[in-house]
Amino acid sequence: MRRVYMDHSATTPVDPEVAKLLMSYYTERYGNPSSVHSFGREVKDALEQARQQVAELIGAEPSEITFTSGGTEADNMAVLGTAEIMRKKGKHLITSAIEHHAVLETCEYLAKNGFELTIIPVNEEGIVSVEDVAKAIRPDTILISIMHANNEVGSIQPIAEIGKLAREKGIVFHVDAVQSLGKIPINVKEMNVDLLTISSHKIYGPKGVGALFIRKGVRLAPILHGGGQEKRRRSGTENSPGIIAFGKACELEGQRMVAEAERIRKLRDRLQKGILDRIEYAKVNGPVGDNRLPGNLNVSIRFVEGEALLLSLDMVGIAASSGSACTSGSLDPSHVLLAMGLSHEIAHGSLRFSLGRQNTEEDVDYVLEQLPKIVERLRMMSPLYDQAKYCKAE
Numbered sequence: 001m002r003r004v005y006m007d008h009s010a011t012t013p014v015d016p017e018v019a020k021l022l023m024s025y026y027t028e029r030y031g032n033p034s035s036v037h038s039f040g041r042e043v044k045d046a047l048e049q050a051r052q053q054v055a056e057l058i059g060a061e062p063s064e065i066t067f068t069s070g071g072t073e074a075d076n077m078a079v080l081g082t083a084e085i086m087r088k089k090g091k092h093l094i095t096s097a098i099e100h101h102a103v104l105e106t107c108e109y110l111a112k113n114g115f116e117l118t119i120i121p122v123n124e125e126g127i128v129s130v131e132d133v134a135k136a137i138r139p140d141t142i143l144i145s146i147m148h149a150n151n152e153v154g155s156i157q158p159i160a161e162i163g164k165l166a167r168e169k170g171i172v173f174h175v176d177a178v179q180s181l182g183k184i185p186i187n188v189k190e191m192n193v194d195l196l197t198i199s200s201h202k203i204y205g206p207k208g209v210g211a212l213f214i215r216k217g218v219r220l221a222p223i224l225h226g227g228g229q230e231k232r233r234r235s236g237t238e239n240s241p242g243i244i245a246f247g248k249a250c251e252l253e254g255q256r257m258v259a260e261a262e263r264i265r266k267l268r269d270r271l272q273k274g275i276l277d278r279i280e281y282a283k284v285n286g287p288v289g290d291n292r293l294p295g296n297l298n299v300s301i302r303f304v305e306g307e308a309l310l311l312s313l314d315m316v317g318i319a320a321s322s323g324s325a326c327t328s329g330s331l332d333p334s335h336v337l338l339a340m341g342l343s344h345e346i347a348h349g350s351l352r353f354s355l356g357r358q359n360t361e362e363d364v365d366y367v368l369e370q371l372p373k374i375v376e377r378l379r380m381m382s383p384l385y386d387q388a389k390y391c392k393a394e
């Protein structure tokens with residue numbers, strides 16, 4: 001059976017060149033980068049090269065990169081670290097309704113522990129308005145955390161403008177850029193960002209590695225205490241194989257980004273058009289124009305359950321997702337789709353395809369061959385669909 005992976009927003013395969021490098025730092029160059037002997041020094045040098053490779057992809061200085069165990073840790077570090085160091089100045093935090101749980105849950109944890117939280121809504125395309133952010137700012141606001149691109153609907157946020165606003169008011173600005181890294185250009189200087197989260201396994205690097213960009217001069221309390229690695233910002237022996245592999249993955253993304261984005265956008269548009277042409281009552285969620293990640297396609301298909309669609313697709317070898325990987329398995333509809341104003345019923349019948357490096361036109365055509373058949377079969381069992389047909393006939 002053909003197997004088609006269209007869940008790259010959940011994770012990606014490790015690039016073969018990156019995997020080779022990764023292995024060599026497990027078996028041959030295994031020194032602890034903090035050790036003074038040659039085993040340690042050679043790893044330390046490679047670690048610093050990785051820092052440079054990561055910094056380059058986001059327009060930062062190497063000294064502004066702190067490695068973490070992934071996007072979740074970097075998000076926690078940004079939010080908790082800012083809250084702790086700024087608590088004397090103020091207790092008010094601003095975030096958006098469509099953030100990843102790593103930001104939302106961390107902000108909500110703080111809101112239960114003495115901080116105050118404003119959650120900015122989004123419009124029907126899943127985009128935050130700069131004006132809403134401006135209106136939410138108070139004299140005691142210490143942190144604004146808004147993601148660059150959303151993981152479910154691919155909406156790209158007006159980061160540079162929000163950053164300008166935060167800079168004028170002297171508020172720390174954190175951006176979760178896990179989904180946009182390697183897909184669209186990122187420049188922390190042009191975007192006026194103070195803290196920026198990235199993760200390796202969404203860009204063909206290994207899992208369990210990420211980084212937080214901390215702009216020079218921005219202070220942050222550490223959340224892990226111990227040996228004082230990463231300039232005392234993140235204690236714990238560095239995951240040197242993972243970090244070095246992440247560096248390589250960033251270098252490769254930098255080289256491939258422009259051409260890949262173009263190729264993947266075309267595939268996505270073919271898939272989108274094919275679905276809309278072949279399936280009645282299907283609607284795209286997220287921005288319709290260029291304000292969307294090139295590989296993202298989120299569709300609501302009425303009169304079917306998203307979970308049933310996923311299982312049926314899986315039976316013919318197609319991997320997609322409903323909402324985010326973290327919420328699939330639970331039956332709550334996606335908080336992102338609800339924030340965009342979708343009803344519970346429609347949010348439930350939503351599917352996310354996220355295309356990536358190994359997808360081909362044949363993959364898209366295979367999905368277009370299978371999905372309409374699956375939808376038709378599931379709708380035959382849906383009483384709501386009968387009603388809809390009946391109303392239309394009237």
Ligand SMILES: *Cc1c(COP(=O)(O)O)cnc(C)c1O
Nearest residue numbers: 070071072100102151178179199
């Ligand atoms: C995947 C993801 C994360 C979490 O990153 P991990 O490295 O898996 O912990 C955070 N934010 C967004 C937007 C993501 O897509």
